[in-house]
Amino acid sequence: MITAFINLKGGSTKSSSAVHLCRYLLGKDKTVALVDADSQATSSTWINNLEDHIPRPQIHRLTEPDPLLDQIPEIASSADYVVIDGAGGLAEVQRTILLLADLVFIPIQPSAPDISASHQAIKAVSRARQIRNGKPSAYTFLSRVVPKTLLLAEAREVLSAYKDVPLLKAEIPQRQVAADVMGQGATLFDLKTRSAKEVANFYRQLFDEAFNYGS
Numbered sequence: 001m002i003t004a005f006i007n008l009k010g011g012s013t014k015s016s017s018a019v020h021l022c023r024y025l026l027g028k029d030k031t032v033a034l035v036d037a038d039s040q041a042t043s044s045t046w047i048n049n050l051e052d053h054i055p056r057p058q059i060h061r062l063t064e065p066d067p068l069l070d071q072i073p074e075i076a077s078s079a080d081y082v083v084i085d086g087a088g089g090l091a092e093v094q095r096t097i098l099l100l101a102d103l104v105f106i107p108i109q110p111s112a113p114d115i116s117a118s119h120q121a122i123k124a125v126s127r128a129r130q131i132r133n134g135k136p137s138a139y140t141f142l143s144r145v146v147p148k149t150l151l152l153a154e155a156r157e158v159l160s161a162y163k164d165v166p167l168l169k170a171e172i173p174q175r176q177v178a179a180d181v182m183g184q185g186a187t188l189f190d191l192k193t194r195s196a197k198e199v200a201n202f203y204r205q206l207f208d209e210a211f212n213y214g215s
Contacts (some may be wrong), residue, residue, distance in 0.1 A: 003074050004101040004136075006094050008122075009117035012107045013143040013172065015042035016182070018085040020203045021105075022047070023187040030080040032057035033074060037093055039063055041086040044180075051185040063087065065096040074076035074098050094121075098128035104138040105210065106165070107172075110155035122165050138154060138165045139210055143172040154200045166213070170206035175199050 003021065005014045015038060025032045034057045036044035044059050060075060062068050076082045084101065087093040098104065104125060108118045118140060125138045140159050145152055159167040172178070177195040181188055188200035 001080070001102045002072065002082045002084065002100055003105070004086055004097045005105045005107060006086035006121055007088060007095060007106055007108070007114075008091075008094070008120050009114055009116065012109055012114060013178075014088065014107055015040075015046070015085050015145065016178065017105065017107050017172070017203070018043045019046050019182075019198075020187055020189065021207060022083050023055070023080050023189045024204065025083070025208050026055040026057065026136040027189060031078075033060060033075050033082045034058065035060045035062055035068070035075065035082060037063055037068060037097065038085050038087045038186045040088075046182050047188045049080045049182075050187070051190075054186060055192050057083065062083055063093070064184050065092050068093065069098065085210075091124075094124055095128070098124055098136065099132065101136045103210070104136045106138065106140045107138050107143045108140055108155065108159065110142055110149070110152045112151075115155055115158055118159065122162055136161075137213075139168050139213070140165055141168040141170065141172070141206055144174040145171045146174050156201045168206060168209050168213075170202060170209050172202050172206065173199060 005018045007014050022032050022034050022117055044061055047056050050056050084097055086097050106121045108114050178199050190194045
């Protein structure tokens with residue numbers, strides 16, 4: 001399966017979520033390949049800096065449309081899952097990813113600029129489905145969430161209106177441990193602190209929900 005995280009706006013936790021999906025799948029004994037399509041190379045750098053005992057996926061850096069089209073099908077043939085960390089703001093690369101992905105995640109912070117940017121990503125999914133007979137499946141989810149805020153309530157209301165791209169119920173909270181974990185050579189699934197385990201469990205709920213949606 002080819003999964004992808006896309007968002008035209010930076011800072012949406014796209015790369016962090018891609019890394020944690022890789023770790024989640026590796027924890028289920030799946031073979032996983034990460035395709036880092038973002039010029040900032042955050043996800044591939046993170047994986048390369050993991051401590052030696054932590055499982056890691058194959059890594060591929062593909063930041064142009066033609067290499068993505070040419071190489072991802074071959075990469076997918078030798079892995080159970082391909083996880084693509086999409087480029088922020090590069091429409092051509094995003095369109096290419098949507099032509100390849102089976103499942104798309106759109107992470108969104110509960111803020112006006114992020115919600116506005118999400119409309120563009122959802123429209124891009126709709127265009128891809130016109131070409132691909134209804135594919136890919138796609139979900140939005142809220143990240144860096146601060147509970148009981150007006151912005152959060154508004155974000156839930158706006159995103160819930162997109163019935164063809166459902167808003168997942170699981171949400172990733174704003175926690176300092178999530179901001180710091182890349183520098184510790186680990187993922188949240190690998191840290192032993194209570195706060196890390198709590199956020200890791202939110203990621204686990206998110207991915208469980210997406211992969212079992214409607215079942």
